[in-house]
Amino acid sequence: MAVNRRVKRFDFFGKTGRFSRREIGDMQPAASGRPIMPRLALLAAAGVFFYCCCTMRGIRLGGVEALELTRLDVPLFVDPRSAKVALRCEYDLEGAGLYSVKWYRNDFEFFRYRPGAQPPGQAFPLLEVKVDLERSDAEQVTLLGQEEGVNLAGSYMCEVSTEGPQFLIKEKTANMSVAVVPKRDPVLEGVRPTYDLGELLQAECTSAPGYPPANLTFILNDKQVPSALTRNLTPDVTLPMDVGGQPLQLSTTRLGLTLRLERGHFPGSSLSLVCLSTLPGISAARARKTEVTSTLAASSGRLQQEPPAPSSATLNFLSINFLPLSLTVIIISGKFLDAELPFAQSTISRGY
Numbered sequence: 001m002a003v004n005r006r007v008k009r010f011d012f013f014g015k016t017g018r019f020s021r022r023e024i025g026d027m028q029p030a031a032s033g034r035p036i037m038p039r040l041a042l043l044a045a046a047g048v049f050f051y052c053c054c055t056m057r058g059i060r061l062g063g064v065e066a067l068e069l070t071r072l073d074v075p076l077f078v079d080p081r082s083a084k085v086a087l088r089c090e091y092d093l094e095g096a097g098l099y100s101v102k103w104y105r106n107d108f109e110f111f112r113y114r115p116g117a118q119p120p121g122q123a124f125p126l127l128e129v130k131v132d133l134e135r136s137d138a139e140q141v142t143l144l145g146q147e148e149g150v151n152l153a154g155s156y157m158c159e160v161s162t163e164g165p166q167f168l169i170k171e172k173t174a175n176m177s178v179a180v181v182p183k184r185d186p187v188l189e190g191v192r193p194t195y196d197l198g199e200l201l202q203a204e205c206t207s208a209p210g211y212p213p214a215n216l217t218f219i220l221n222d223k224q225v226p227s228a229l230t231r232n233l234t235p236d237v238t239l240p241m242d243v244g245g246q247p248l249q250l251s252t253t254r255l256g257l258t259l260r261l262e263r264g265h266f267p268g269s270s271l272s273l274v275c276l277s278t279l280p281g282i283s284a285a286r287a288r289k290t291e292v293t294s295t296l297a298a299s300s301g302r303l304q305q306e307p308p309a310p311s312s313a314t315l316n317f318l319s320i321n322f323l324p325l326s327l328t329v330i331i332i333s334g335k336f337l338d339a340e341l342p343f344a345q346s347t348i349s350r351g352y
Contacts, residue, residue, distance in 0.1 A: 066094040067160065067168040074156050074174035076284055077181055080211055081249075082145040084132060089158035090139055091170070097163035103141050104157040105129055111141045128152075153178045179282045180250055182208035186216065186277045188290040195261050196297045203257045204233060205275035208288070209250035212280055216255040219274040221267060231256045253277075266296040 073088035089101060103111040110126040115138070123131040128151040135142035143152060159171040190203045207214035213234075218225040233254035255275070265271050271294050279285040 066096045066166060067162050067170050068092045068094070069158070069160060069170045069172050072158055072172040072174050074176050076175075077177055077179045077282075078145075078152050079180050080178050084135075084145050085143045085152055085176075086135070086140055087143065087156060087158075088140050089160065089172070091160045093162060096166060096168065098138065099161045099163045099167075101138055102159040102161075104159065106154045107157075111136060113138050151178065152176060175284075177282050177284065178211075179279055179285060180209075180211040181279065181282075181285045182210040182214065182277065182288055184208045185288045185290045186214075186275045188273070188275045188292055191273055191292045191294055194295050194297045195300075197261060197263060197300045199261055201257070201259045201261055201273075201294075203273060203275075205255050205257075205277075205290070207253045207277045209252050210279060211250050212282070213251045214253045214277045215280050216253050217276045217278075218255070218257050219276060220259075220265070221272055225257060225259075229257060229259055231258070269296045270294065 069089070069091045071088065071090040073090075075085060075087075078085050087103070089103075098115055101113040102109055105126065108126055110124050110129045111131050112122050112124070113120055113136070114122075119133075120138075121133050121136050123133055123136075130144040132142040132144055145152070153176060155173055155175050157171055157173040159169065161167065161169045186208065187206045188203060189206075191201065195201065203218070205216050205218070207216060218230060233256045234252070235254075257273075259265075261271075272291060273294070274289050274291045277288045
């Protein structure tokens with residue numbers, strides 16, 4: 001099966017254009033074996049002649065070109081369940097004649113429209129891309145969707161060329177991903193408003209339905225939580241697929257977190273927990289997140305903030321009477337930083 005890939009060639013007007021392999025094949029020598037060089041020489045001479053004529057008539061003076069691509073409409077995301085997807089390429093010829101409009105996916109041509117051909121629209125066999133010819137024309141190409149067993153993700157290019165004497169070529173490229181972006185932020189549950197030190201924080205995060213399945217990440221106080229502290233709670237189920245291997249329904253992802261709280265988890269007496277949801281491999285999709293805040297309980301906060309108690313001493317008196325002498329013993333018990341430091345001091349007084 002022949003596949004048309006874009007091949008560069010030199011334009012006599014200083015532009016770089018492209019011929020497909022099919023067109024290049026039309027330039028090969030005939031079966032008679034006559035050399036191709038005379039034909040190339042004739043083409044070169046014709047190109048120089050057209051260039052001189054256009055310059056003398058002022059058609060290209062000042063670098064003004066009579067072709068402009070005004071719009072390339074390629075969906076950024078396409079639902080894998082879509083039956084058909086329409087791509088549009090709009091342009092302004094500014095009076096020039098249209099020679100062809102070509103569509104490429106990942107540099108391989110899959111559709112061409114030439115007003116002078118019969119039929120004007122022609123699709124080329126390309127793996128994973130199927131064209132609806134009845135709904136394709138000079139400005140639009142309609143692709144059959146994922147339900148037909150194709151994969152529409154890739155880089156799409158529209159190339160427009162005009163007829164002579166200018167033979168201008170313009171092109172634009174856009175990327176398309178097969179994805180369903182979640183329409184809401186993830187749900188974060190299980191986080192209490194306040195915690196005491198030593199308690200367990202147990203949180204669960206659930207993404208909104210989407211495709212491909214979302215990646216969830218916990219972020220605690222602006223730092224990503226290690227995966228060792230998380231657990232995957234997504235049910236292990238097999239989604240129904242179409243003949244192309246694409247899911248027929250969307251999926252959600254669940255992630256759990258278990259963490260024993262310490263003083264360092266409460267900078268400024270509060271903690272911040274974020275659940276971040278992203279689509280893997282879809283960089284153009286906006287990440288969604290949900291954030292909750294918890295504070296340190298007042299009792300735990302006071303214990304951590306109270307300064308050490310100052311040293312204190314307790315005096316106990318023990319009197320021993322011996323006639324005719326009286327002996328008084330003073331026992332002082334000191335307390336410093338929760339440590340008992342007993343010591344004794346005695347004084348003797350005489351009495352009559």
